[in-house]
Amino acid sequence: MNRVLHDFPGGLKLPTGKELSDRLPSLLHPLPERLYLPLHQHVGHPAMPCVRVGDKVRKGQLIAGAREYVSVPVHASTSGRILTIGDYPVPHPAEFKAPCIVIEADGLDEWHDIEPSPDYAATDPADLQRVIHHCGIVGLGGAGFPTHVKLGEGFENAVELLIINGVECEPYITCDDRLIQEKADYIIAGARMIAHAVQARQCVIAIEDDMPEARQALVTALDGDDIELVAVPTRYPAGGEKQLIRTLTGRDVPVGGLPIDIGIVIQNVATAAAVYRAVTRGEPLISRYVTITGAIENPRNLQVLLGTPVRDCVEKCGHRSFSESRIILGGPMMGMQVNHPYIPIVKTTNCVLIQQRESLPPELPCIKCGRCSEVCPAGLMPQRLYHAALRDDFGQAVDRHLFECIECGLCAYVCPSRIPLVRYFRYAKTQINNKERQLQTAQDLRERFLAKQQRDRQDARSSPSAPEAAQDDKRAYLKEAISRSRSRRERIRHQHDPDEKPGDD
């Protein structure tokens, strides 16, 4: 328990707003009438539906399978009937519609046959990863990266340290805090399973030092010394992957690299709890804790079935009029603003934050005060990146390590000119990525074109087809032959008809 903690650059103590929702126990959200389950709730390839409209499904039944390795399946959150499969609004900053499976709940909430895995400690780690994959588990901290991929990478390399991340640093969000308080035993058991799946030498559960109840719950539930419990100082963004690794180990993830490059695997506490359910009961990921908070009557944590409309959850917490409010999925720093609540809660939705709609003051020119550089936890110079993005000088932006930006939002938060810096960085990142993708596609197309041309030339050489004129000759000859034979047949019939079958009919 006396691990030496290190410091990460930048960061800021923010007003947390967590007191709104962290006092009350979580509520089980009632079964909605309809559930909208997007096929793409994670990083990677979308899942492929394996049910048809009209099919009866039961809770936990597979409804869309993963065809690729970097993809996870989707399961029915309740029992009912498949109403439609089509495009519906999904959580996306540009109000996109994406393929969803819509289930009409029958109210019975009847479980599909699920089977627990045998004793996990005796199971092969690869099999455990397969169970996790089949149960559709992704990182529940917000990014939604398929868990089995991370664990697979971990298993292939030697894992020194497994970190279970309960450092919920973003303001307002308390779903992990509540989960730890209510399901500490799940998290500890899940952590052991993940540790087995990656064959980790050490395991740490990290929380913030302003979560005393969660700490107490974990201390009570912890029945061994194989897991270390660490409370890190509360400072945004202490829960960021790279920042937490730095705090706990003093080591940095290499630029452009992953934690596994330095022998570390990091998973969210909610992911650990989901792994526990998947392994001990065979339960796929069909529900999660969501914080509903902000300018509403009864901020609260809800246990929500995936696919439940955001509107239902927010109304449950006493909010009615959406016209006056701003809806943010996630927290105020890194969350995504959406324009309407008619979208489903998905695997990555950790919080719905309702704020008063307010007119933002205009953006002013950068005065080069450098405060953004002081708070940047990635050690970047946001003002330089901003000027590069403003001029569309993407080469410069990449040189200044744009892709190390974790979009924590601190630079924009402290900017006295109210420049939405993160939006500029996202713009630059997508421009660069799109350009790269275009170049790659062009390269593929060029190869295909040249290959086809070569094939055509070979075909022309190897099977010298008759010249056009000769073919015409042949065709004319055939036509003539056909007409000759036809006329002969006609003639014969005419000759025979009168005398052979006079009274046929």
Place this chain on the structure above:
Amino acid sequence: MIASLPAAFLIILPLLLILARLLKFLPENNNDAITRLTEDLDRILPQTQCRQCGYDGCEPYARAVAKGTVALNLCVPGGSATERGIARILGREPATSTNKEAHDADPQIAVIDAARCIGCVKCIRACPVDAILGAAKQVHAVLPGLCTGCGLCLPPCPVDCISLAASPRINRHFGWTKPGRLRSPRPSA
């Protein structure tokens, strides 16, 4: 006679070498240069293989440009950006831009109406990048990730079952837009 053979060799060999060198030097080097230039030019062409330039594809157009026989602004999908790129590679001034801006606003792809497709494979032969799947008397389908929207498969179709539609790629590859320009006026001097 036998003694003079090595001597003859000694005289003829260098001559042959020089000749070979010369032969290699003159035409081949030029070809090499053109091939290299063609590759460089081809790399910046959009690879739609649409033939709107009048050539059989991007590579043939690049070759023609490398040989210096055609205008630089014939690439329609690439627009003026591509023209500028070509001019930069050749170290020439871009033509006083008569070319339109690149219309990369809404990429399109071909879509086959499966109900009407008779499986004639004519579109498959026409597709310059092998983006159509199918076999004789089997329904055909376009691979949306590879279709360049060149439209070359449309005319050969005997039942007119192919049309161009908005590319689903736009939806998948969402890009954040640039935030609004600075609105505050600069303090006047």
